[in-house]
């Protein structure tokens with residue numbers, strides 16, 4: 001079993017500078033089965049872990065929470081403005097290859113998701129256009145066959161345009177894309193604790209921090 005105290009006076013293998021971090025902020029325990037438990041030590045500003053599915057930051061209490069080597073820990077804030085690092089830095093400090101790979105893979109996932117949303121939106125647009133085209137041609141033939149039915153045609157057109165508006169509101173690709181971008185920011189932005197450089201997937205093309213080379 002191994003216990004590491006995180007904080008300004010903690011025994012983690014790197015310096016914690018963040019404003020608002022307590023002296024003995026939190027504790028990580030790695031038991032003999034390799035399970036990682038993170039617990040808050042009644043710190044002033046709290047301890048948080050990022051949910052790897054939603055990107056939301058969850059508060060960790062003194063009772064502790066099971067985490068993994070690749071858990072993203074944040075001290076003293078519930079966003080990446082706090083003092084943050086991946087748990088594995090506690091046993092493998094200074095090596096950021098896994099973090100960089102993780103961030104780059106996440107970015108690829110989000111890119112794929114965005115591409116799917118765009119593709120689906122295109123399909124919906126083509127579908128709506130096809131329906132409108134069929135009805136337009138249909139009403140033209142109808143008018144030719146029965147010129148007195150202009151009033152009825154007008155009603156059909158009005159109903160169709162309402163339907164089209166409803167369909168495009170229902171399938172709002174723009175807001176879906178905005179949500180993806182918001183989530184991508186939570187996963188694909190990480191200050192490098194070595195130099196405080198805000199790393200993004202584009203910045204780490206060579207899996208190295210462009211500022212300090214780590």
Ligand SMILES: [Zn+2]
Nearest residue numbers: 192195209212
């Ligand atoms: Zn750096």
